[in-house]
Amino acid sequence: MPDNNHGYVFLHTGNGKGKTTAALGLALRAVGHGKRVFMAQFMKGRDYGEWLAAEKYLPDLVLHKCGRDSFVIKGDLSPIDIELALEGLEAAKTAMYSGKYDMVILDEINVAVDYKLIPLDAVLDLIKNKPKELYLGLTGRYAPPEFIELADLVTEMKEIKHPYTKGFAGRKGFEF
Amino acid sequence: MPDNNHGYVFLHTGNGKGKTTAALGLALRAVGHGKRVFMAQFMKGRDYGEWLAAEKYLPDLVLHKCGRDSFVIKGDLSPIDIELALEGLEAAKTAMYSGKYDMVILDEINVAVDYKLIPLDAVLDLIKNKPKELYLGLTGRYAPPEFIELADLVTEMKEIKHPYTKGFAGRKGFEF
Numbered sequence: 001m002p003d004n005n006h007g008y009v010f011l012h013t014g015n016g017k018g019k020t021t022a023a024l025g026l027a028l029r030a031v032g033h034g035k036r037v038f039m040a041q042f043m044k045g046r047d048y049g050e051w052l053a054a055e056k057y058l059p060d061l062v063l064h065k066c067g068r069d070s071f072v073i074k075g076d077l078s079p080i081d082i083e084l085a086l087e088g089l090e091a092a093k094t095a096m097y098s099g100k101y102d103m104v105i106l107d108e109i110n111v112a113v114d115y116k117l118i119p120l121d122a123v124l125d126l127i128k129n130k131p132k133e134l135y136l137g138l139t140g141r142y143a144p145p146e147f148i149e150l151a152d153l154v155t156e157m158k159e160i161k162h163p164y165t166k167g168f169a170g171r172k173g174f175e176f
Numbered sequence: 177m178p179d180n181n182h183g184y185v186f187l188h189t190g191n192g193k194g195k196t197t198a199a200l201g202l203a204l205r206a207v208g209h210g211k212r213v214f215m216a217q218f219m220k221g222r223d224y225g226e227w228l229a230a231e232k233y234l235p236d237l238v239l240h241k242c243g244r245d246s247f248v249i250k251g252d253l254s255p256i257d258i259e260l261a262l263e264g265l266e267a268a269k270t271a272m273y274s275g276k277y278d279m280v281i282l283d284e285i286n287v288a289v290d291y292k293l294i295p296l297d298a299v300l301d302l303i304k305n306k307p308k309e310l311y312l313g314l315t316g317r318y319a320p321p322e323f324i325e326l327a328d329l330v331t332e333m334k335e336i337k338h339p340y341t342k343g344f345a346g347r348k349g350f351e352f
Contacts, residue, residue, distance in 0.1 A: 012194060016331040017186075021201025022194035025226070026350065028204050029197065032229030033349030050201070053208030057233045102349070135350055154337035155192040160330035173209030173278070174202065174311055 009127060009136045009151045013110060013143035016157035023105045023137050024050050027061050030135070035102035036060045038095035040088045042112040042140075043081075045069035049173060062101075064091050066112075074115050085117035089126070096130055103135040110140030110147065120144055127151075185303060185312045185327045189286060189319035192333035199281045199313050200226050203237050206311070211278035212236045214271035216264045218288040218316075219257075221245035225349060238277075240267050242288075250291050261293035265302070272306055279311040286316030286323065296320055303327075 010026075012019035020041075027037040037060065041048075045068040054061040066088025072081045089106075096104050106126075112118045123138075127150050130136050138147055148154050186202075188195035196217075203213040213236065217224075221244040230237040242264025248257050265282075272280050282302075288294045299314075303326050306312050314323055324330055 010193075014334070017329060018188060018194055018198035018201075018331050018333065021205065022198040022333075023201065024204050025194075025197025025200030028200050028229050029225030030349050032225035032227065032232065035349045049205030049208030051208065053204050053234075056208070058229075148336065151337065152339040153193060154335075155194050156334040156336050157194065157198075158190070158332040158334050160324065160332050161327065162330075163328040173206050173211045 008130070008132075008134065009138070010153040010155075011143055011147055011151035012137070012139045012155050012157060013141060013148075014156035014158050015141060016159035017162075018157040019139040019141075020107050022155070022157070023107060023139050026137065027103065027105065028058075030103050031058055031060045036062075036100060037103040037105065038062045038064065038092065038101045039105040039107055040064045040066050040092040040095075042085055042088055042106065042108040042117070043067040043072050043115075044108065062095075064088060066091070072115060072117065077115065077117060082117055085112050089118055089122060093126060096126070096134055096136070101134070103137065105137035105139070107137075108140040109138050110143040112140070113144055114140075114142040120146065123147070124150070184306070184308075184310065185314070186329040186331075187319055187323055187327035188313070188315045188331050188333060189317060189324075190332035190334050191317060192335035193338075194333040195315040195317075196283050198331070198333070199283060199315050202313065203279065203281065204234075206279050207234055207236045212238075212276060213279040213281065214238045214240065214268065214277045215281040215283055216240045216242050216268040216271075218261055218264055218282065218284040218293070219243040219248050219291075220284065238271075240264060242267070248291060248293065253291065253293060258293055261288050265294055265298060269302060272302070272310060272312070277310070279313065281313035281315070284316040285314050286319040288316070289320055290316075290318040296322065299323070300326070
């Protein structure tokens with residue numbers, strides 16, 4: 001474990017719900033204590049509730065969309081998806097070094113790396129060289145073992161039971 | 177599974193982080209979509225970031241403290257802890273039937289039941305008779321099997337790696 005982390009890198013992975021929402025909860029908690037949070041959301045384009053809430057209520061939670069309003073297909077990436085993902089990574093990097101934020105979250109970065117939208121090394125480099133006091137979050141299924149090795153706090157969200165498996169589609173305001 | 181749930185009861189359990197924060201993230205998302213959320217926090221008294229954020233920024237997220245600013249000791253409950261927990265359950269019940277809320281979260285209710293602050297049957301009754309369209313959340317370690325049976329969406333937050341185990345105390349604004 002690199003010396004500069006000190007419990008400052010958290011990772012949410014696994015096949016269950018709660019990876020992004022737990023990161024959002026941490027963000028909300030941090031904002032409540034007067035901290036500022038930047039969250040880059042990879043592979044997401046449509047209007048999620050967190051964007052609406054942040055825009056309306058939470059000036060200290062900045063959300064950055066890094067995707068289109070359509071699904072990315074593994075093994076069949078379009079140049080625009082790669083471009084948006086890399087642009088998102090740059091934005092996150094800028095936020096990390098700006099001194100403006102206490103917490104930066106790379107939401108779904110694990111999937112973005114797994115899908116090869118973003119090179120593994122670029123993210124490893126970011127984690128290893130993060131400002132010492134910055135709290136850094138990584139979320140998504142398929143976390144690379146290198147991320148698990150570098151992170152201090154790793155939680156696996158494990159699906160025990162899911163209504164989707166009974167033909168449930170998800171409702172606006174609750175599942176997204 | 178009772179007929180009246182339809183995917184409306186979620187449960188976060190397990191020994192990892194993220195049970196409360198994922199519920200808060202869901203609350204934030206719901207509020208973003210114009211929904212109203214009531215969260216009863218059992219066994220919690222000190223000023224968590226979510227309370228400060230809700231108070232300052234989120235009028236549609238109502239948080240209700242149901243505990244004191246000290247730890248409850250399993251097997252050595254004081255009457256005041258039981259009183260506060262039962263009062264919290266009543267407040268949650270009132271919120272559930274008020275028609276004012278789209279989502280009610282019973283945070284740490286699993287632990288409150290495990291500690292015998294609240295009778296299991298009182299919560300089972302609440303789950304089974306909840307208003308049909310109300311989204312109900314239950315969180316905490318040690319979820320009773322009856323809750324898992326009744327819930328539609330169950331996620332286990334599993335600790336893979338934790339900085340506390342390396343002598344890390346937690347920082348205001350991040351861990352609480």
